[in-house]
Amino acid sequence: MLFNSVDFLVFLAVVYSLYLLLNHRWQNWMLLAASYVFYGWWDWRFLGIIAFTTILDYLVSLKIQSAASDGAKKRLLSISVVCNLALLGVFKYFNFFVGSFISLANHLALHLSWQAVHIILPIGISFYTFQSISYSVDVYRGQIAPPRRFLDYALFVAFFPQMVAGPIQRATYFLPQVVSPRQIELDQVSRGAFLILYGLFKKSVIADGLAGSVNSVFNAATGYSSLDVLIATYLFVIQVYCDFSGYTDIARGVAKLMGFNLSKNFKTPFYAESPSEYWTRWHISLSSWVKDYVFLPLALHYLRRGGGKLDEYKPHFYSMLLMGLWHGAAWTYVLWGVYHGAMLVAWDVFRVPRALGKKLLKPLRIALYFQITAVSLLIFRASSISQVGRLLRVLVAGGAARVTVPPPPLATLCAIPLFLVFDFAAYRHSSDLFYRRWPDAARGALVAGLLILLVMGWSNAPAEFIYFQF
Amino acid sequence: MLLPNSSTSNSEPPEPRSRFLVAPGAIAKLGRTAGFFLLFLALFEVLIWAVFTRTPLANSSIRQYLWYGVSYEAKLRQMVNTPNLPSNSLLYAGWLGDGKLQSLPRDTDLTVYGMSFSANLANAIEELRPKLSQRLVGGPGAPLSHTYAIYQVDKQLRKTRFAVIGVTSGAVQEVVLMNRGTLYSDSPFPYFFPRYKLDHGQLTLAANSLINSPAELRTALDTPELWQRQLAVLAANDAAYHRFFFAKDFLDNSAIGRLVRRGMSKRYLEAYSHSVLGPDGFRLDQEAPQLFRTLLRQMAQELRAENVQPIVVLFSLQGHADYLHDLVADILRDDAIPYVDSNDFCRSNDSGNYLADLHFNHQCDLKFAQRTLELIDAADKRRSGGE
Numbered sequence: 133m134l135f136n137s138v139d140f141l142v143f144l145a146v147v148y149s150l151y152l153l154l155n156h157r158w159q160n161w162m163l164l165a166a167s168y169v170f171y172g173w174w175d176w177r178f179l180g181i182i183a184f185t186t187i188l189d190y191l192v193s194l195k196i197q198s199a200a201s202d203g204a205k206k207r208l209l210s211i212s213v214v215c216n217l218a219l220l221g222v223f224k225y226f227n228f229f230v231g232s233f234i235s236l237a238n239h240l241a242l243h244l245s246w247q248a249v250h251i252i253l254p255i256g257i258s259f260y261t262f263q264s265i266s267y268s269v270d271v272y273r274g275q276i277a278p279p280r281r282f283l284d285y286a287l288f289v290a291f292f293p294q295m296v297a298g299p300i301q302r303a304t305y306f307l308p309q310v311v312s313p314r315q316i317e318l319d320q321v322s323r324g325a326f327l328i329l330y331g332l333f334k335k336s337v338i339a340d341g342l343a344g345s346v347n348s349v350f351n352a353a354t355g356y357s358s359l360d361v362l363i364a365t366y367l368f369v370i371q372v373y374c375d376f377s378g379y380t381d382i383a384r385g386v387a388k389l390m391g392f393n394l395s396k397n398f399k400t401p402f403y404a405e406s407p408s409e410y411w412t413r414w415h416i417s418l419s420s421w422v423k424d425y426v427f428l429p430l431a432l433h434y435l436r437r438g439g440g441k442l443d444e445y446k447p448h449f450y451s452m453l454l455m456g457l458w459h460g461a462a463w464t465y466v467l468w469g470v471y472h473g474a475m476l477v478a479w480d481v482f483r484v485p486r487a488l489g490k491k492l493l494k495p496l497r498i499a500l501y502f503q504i505t506a507v508s509l510l511i512f513r514a515s516s517i518s519q520v521g522r523l524l525r526v527l528v529a530g531g532a533a534r535v536t537v538p539p540p541p542l543a544t545l546c547a548i549p550l551f552l553v554f555d556f557a558a559y560r561h562s563s564d565l566f567y568r569r570w571p572d573a574a575r576g577a578l579v580a581g582l583l584i585l586l587v588m589g590w591s592n593a594p595a596e597f598i599y600f601q602f
Numbered sequence: 603m604l605l606p607n608s609s610t611s612n613s614e615p616p617e618p619r620s621r622f623l624v625a626p627g628a629i630a631k632l633g634r635t636a637g638f639f640l641l642f643l644a645l646f647e648v649l650i651w652a653v654f655t656r657t658p659l660a661n662s663s664i665r666q667y668l669w670y671g672v673s674y675e676a677k678l679r680q681m682v683n684t685p686n687l688p689s690n691s692l693l694y695a696g697w698l699g700d701g702k703l704q705s706l707p708r709d710t711d712l713t714v715y716g717m718s719f720s721a722n723l724a725n726a727i728e729e730l731r732p733k734l735s736q737r738l739v740g741g742p743g744a745p746l747s748h749t750y751a752i753y754q755v756d757k758q759l760r761k762t763r764f765a766v767i768g769v770t771s772g773a774v775q776e777v778v779l780m781n782r783g784t785l786y787s788d789s790p791f792p793y794f795f796p797r798y799k800l801d802h803g804q805l806t807l808a809a810n811s812l813i814n815s816p817a818e819l820r821t822a823l824d825t826p827e828l829w830q831r832q833l834a835v836l837a838a839n840d841a842a843y844h845r846f847f848f849a850k851d852f853l854d855n856s857a858i859g860r861l862v863r864r865g866m867s868k869r870y871l872e873a874y875s876h877s878v879l880g881p882d883g884f885r886l887d888q889e890a891p892q893l894f895r896t897l898l899r900q901m902a903q904e905l906r907a908e909n910v911q912p913i914v915v916l917f918s919l920q921g922h923a924d925y926l927h928d929l930v931a932d933i934l935r936d937d938a939i940p941y942v943d944s945n946d947f948c949r950s951n952d953s954g955n956y957l958a959d960l961h962f963n964h965q966c967d968l969k970f971a972q973r974t975l976e977l978i979d980a981a982d983k984r985r986s987g988g989e
Contacts, residue, residue: 318624318625352953352954
């Protein structure tokens, strides 16, 4: 059930009506049931996996809480982490790793053959698995106690607005909202409704509208010019941002209608000046997860070991590699992670901030880092490493300034400037709430404009959210 | 470090219903914003009406864009009421009862059945071998049910040695329609065609359209009772027919209403297509793929019965993998029907093989034509060897 479908509108209307009628405990029961219906809509078999994760981590967290020794706690935490990673390994990476091993063996003249096993990838598995792992770690670290009621924990894992594509919630932030009765403020409802409208606008009008233009290059084997690659890459940057942040906005908006607050996932990422700043602006819930549960422990480990400069950079690389692999089982994601790791290290080794600070104005620094981000997203979008090479070769080779990329639909062309202005204003105000200070008439015009463009763009072929595959 | 939350204490938390809090002045503020919102929507309506009826922009492409969501019936009415319509207008294409087939050459080497993909193939064949005489029989975007129906008329009128049956992967879903209007209302192809069904595996004619020529269409649109009867035929037999997209209503008069209809019609098409073509190929439990297979086999058999060699050309639309071939591979093999699979020459996952209008580029058409000619030559050789 996609957020940008009539099915979801009906589903939400029913769920919200019931929600308003029930008391807190029954609200949670109803939301849990609704979340399982929402998830099972794709494939009912997925429900077994999320139920397994939920039960396992809840039981393990109770045991961790009551374990007498640190050693026992550590062993219990290991069970949770290993089981969750094993689930990911089987459902997401099995074919990739075995296939890559066979391929390597064949390169070494060890003639092995293997038939890929058809394993269905449960939608959103990476999101809720990471959310569940972080809960176990937080309980282990004593940062949160397991909730008394299993129901509350099950809802924390499966809460439908964010279950399939985040933002990945931390138990310390979100679980208290599940456990305690919620208040709904009119102001929050109007903000939630705006976020839903704006998210649908970004997804249906911009992201879906750009898909055809982007695919015309990335789905073609040949026949594109360097200008085509450049345009398609820039358009993909906008597409993936609008797709993912659109999903996040809708998720946050739906949650707000019910009195929940989900954490933010984006803060105008394309105004970052450096890799470290970028990762405080793009997919924040994942990058902060990796920082807290992978990077910092690793950095501490290497610091204690007292290694050299190389040791200092290893956590960057490992963290980014994990981020790459988190996205999926493909070498392009590995390369994407390595690329970002390399950028983090390069920025430090070559003291880029200071060098750029002297010579370049802030807009130029932003523009420069944007190009670096765009290349990373070219790698992200490509279907194989060889395609990355091909696209970069065409891009660098230059040649005739011929453009074959088909223009996006009219609604998308009208929407992109509005979106860019909105994003820039959010950057300048350091908040996306700036429009709330506008006069009533201006706000009314903004909402009417978004709605008209949404209705225009509703005819764009609807596609699944890009991040659902992760 | 956070403290354990309240739920871990022994006391049960209170269970109130969610409280709905309204800050002072919030309702008035929201009301004012909503009022301005409605005012701007109304202004948009008035502006669109004024600009696109009272200024030179009335004939612009933007006006056309805002007109797309008008009902199919309104589009047909506009088309038939356009003065001095050129003879190559879509209004005149694809009809079964307009007598146009009689003006085609009667004795040819090759008859090409199908749609625009077939027409492009015919042009490419002519380019490669101008001496091969051809006749082209079909309609724009025509599905196989139309092809089969027009073949029934055509075979009485001509003598030919070879027949190309061009089919596209995108039109498999359309063999259960009687008109493409509900699914593709942006570009109306007014012609109607019969509805075939399967009765215990046997092909049967389920319904004929009441309208079979442009003249009959004009008459029907001017005769409400006749038009309603035609809509009733569609409602009863056309598997995709939906009155909201097809028949005229009040939304035709509103710019926002038209945009809403267009958006919904695109999503309706998407949902309908997914019900026939899944992520792994055509869904054989659906009527359209089953009927498509039967129509193809039946037409090939009938062609052979009149001593015409059928050649099936499978055109895979972009992104449709080789699903069309997968759907009919067993029929082509078992009945030994020669065929050209576009995917063998121009992969459907390579957008470089397609033009912006979704057709194949000319290089691909030439490859298909070359292969078709090879099949013709091989059949000729067999025939002369046999003789």
